[in-house]
Amino acid sequence: MAEPPKGYEPAEIEPRWYAEWMARGYFHADAAAPKAPFAIVIPPPNVTGSLHMGHALGTTIEDIFTRWRRMAAYNAMWLPGSDHAGIATQMVVERELRATEKKSRHDIGREAFVARVWDWRQRTGDKIFAQLKRLGCSLDWERAIFTMDPPYSAAVIEAFVRLYEEGLIYRARRLINWCPNDRTALSDLEVDYDEGTVGELYEFAYPLADGSGEVVVATTRPETMLGDTAIAVHPDDPRHQAKIGKLVRHPFVNRELPIIADAVLVDPKFGTGAVKVTPAHDPNDFETGQRHNLPMISIFDDKGAVNAEGGPFAGLDRFAARKAVKARLKELGLERGSKPHVHAVGHCQRCEAVVEPMLSTQWFVKMEPLAKPAIEAVEQGKTKFVPESWSKTFFHWMNNIRDWCISRQLWWGHRIPAWYCGKCGETTVARTTPTACSKCGAGVDSLKQDEDVLDTWFSSWLWPFATLGWPSETRELKTFYPTTVLDTGYDILFFWVARMLMAGLHFMKKVPFRTVYFHTMVTDDKGEKMSKVKGNTIDPVEVIDQHGADALRFALAWQTTHAAQGKNIKFSIANVEDARRFANKIWNAAQFTMMNIEGYDADRYADRLADGPDRAELDLPERWILSRVQRVSEEVDGALEEYRIADAAQAAYHFVWDELCDWYIELAKASLRKVAGDTEAEREARSKIQGTMVTALETAMRLLHPFMPFLTEEIWQRLPKISGAPQSIMITLYPVRDVRFHDDASEASMALVQNIIVAVRGIRAERKIPTSTRLKVLLAVADDYKKTILEGYKGIIAEHARASEVRVRRSGANASGEYVIGQTAMAMAGDVEVVVPLEGIVDPGAEKAKLEKNRGKLLKDRDHLAKKLADPNFVNRAPLEVLDKDRARLAELEAAIEKVDLALRRIA
């Protein structure tokens, strides 16, 4: 006997299998294998990172695809790795340094600090890899790569040098986004705008130098007046026209500013119609400055404090300076007014400090030439976006793309491979440290390498090919590039996806991935973004500890529908509990199966089924469930093909629960009870049922394996298998289409039987008849075909409707006449009349009411259809199949109404 059943305990089974799969090398894909490749690269998590729900969702999706394709005999390769995450990592290590030694990075110096970061990575980095293993991710760990690994770094330098040589990377003094807190430049994408910040529109006067009056300007940032180099007005503004060309006197620094006319910058309807121009601290003013050749005066240092240019305000932080400038303006009688003003303020994505536009010399990538081929590739469908709607967002950004500031004033990252000659000033860009200046030949001692490092994303955009060995022409690249699918959150469409497309097309001349699947963001159950500050995070590892990885994965897959902008997955632990109940259900179904397969011979059953179910002489339930599992397999496979992950998960779920457990196992139970197995014929009969049950369950396990790898492996291992079966469910074949098992007739017959059983159960439940009371059931059918079918399955109906007797008749006026009038319950199962005599326990009034209600419904449907079918417009224009369907339904309704009427007449 099998062990007594117990509940599903994921903690007992999950840890074993991952180690086993690793040991057997199932996760590794050989680049030389003669199979169709299927490749996914993981969106590399930060080395500092710890698994959060967003990762759990993404990697679950990626693992589902990878396991599914691996089982479909593809050479499936899912490449793991991690990102050095410049600012983020540097900040983590700085924090640790401050906490443990009370030192800043400057105290220990660059070299020592970078060594610290490496040390930190050694100690605690890639913690997330262990967490991904808990989740069951079938990543090809042998290929794990870090963006700061020497080969990857070489690729980054190679990309930089090539782009520089092609004139696509340049160094220039521009207005860039500066984070005064992190003291580094940022790209435009790294600035988040706080929409609707309520600020102040402050007005003050600049006195005209000739004493003939003043000009009042409006600003949200009074302190920047320290760097003003002009006042702009609209050329056509009558209020200010006369002042154009005059000078104003700066009240604090010894400077006179011209009043200039500029139709681009100035909107005469806004504020006072006069704009103070600060070219070094505002993008619009910068452009104005260039148009008018204005001096550009930077007034802040790299910490955002006023520098020497700020005269009396030097040394003050920018926010203190704002107050001080305003106070002083007031003292001087120059303040003219103030009103609240709503505008957007840029914040550093990393530290949330207010970003300062600053004039600075930085490295840039010229984006337009790179963007063009990427736009075309997506237009031509070389890369497809799923859901497709994201391509609009993509095109919009790509068509308005601006140059990318890639230098960062950090220590952790890829150092810019540029050396400046102290003798002649030449810039030498090279793959390796140059020995001499490329222009004047001055020696190493005269060369100084650029202090800056590259934006982290400058290494990430090479990910799909740098991970495969680029710039070498490796076997890996040949086999796995372009990758098949990229799965990612839509939040990094611009940061990463768009840039990878550009880099891939530029360096590899091919798109980096055929399809981009965008998944949604995960929020808490109220739709709030999960954050540690808010305290609403759910730790996936804790969820796994409590409910198992399979439950978490299934809960996520269940909710993974196409990602629409502004929508998200509201994640609640209740979803995991639901999934866990499903896992438990599967577990118990397997327990039941195991307890009932004594004496079962898998090879014999396989032989029997080898020529299809027709030859196997199976009964209806067996033929039915084998047909159903076949259909569902196709449904799941088709859904995955179309990236409809939730549909795939739900189809499998409903098959297992509603069909396999609620119907087939119940049917099998009854059948097995009847055939004890005492004779050879009985053993034969048992074998068919056992084999079908095992087959249906085994197929369901394979179907579910990509979603719930641990549970399905555990159960699969325990099931009896044919000789020579693979060692693991991971390397079995995913259920494939096999038309021999399509059995429309059995599905139709079974549906009829099910409807009748449900009708009888309904009669019982509504009248509160205890299960122990056996009913007599009479079925009145309209045609001989159905009569024959039902005659054959009377036994099943009796068993599952708990009837002592089932009789089948052709319907006619007296079909149920033999039952005592007024003591009979009746219900319709389609056009089959289900009649149950209820001696002495029936309330004719209640029966009548029930039938009336039923009649009302039927009548309503009938009238609606009849009216429709009487409309010549409909009959003439609707397609034939729609007409046929409606006519057939009308006939069925008419028949049902007739029978209900008859029953009503009997009661009355």
Added chain:
RNA sequence: GGGCGUUUAACUCAGCGGAAGAGUGCCACCUUCACACGGUGGAAGCCGUAGGUUCAAUCCCUACAACGCCCACCA
């Protein structure tokens, strides 16, 4: 200021031209020998509002409303 998305059962969401679906929750009954993490039956919806197209509209079109997201240098 542009662009995009969402609005379907109490909740969370599928469906998107031919009879309104799922999970949870709710109600009633059932401790039936895989599972009470269960079984059986049931109730529950002007498919956001107003127009239009169509034989037919939750689904297509147009407006409106509410909510959400992205992009943008308006002082």
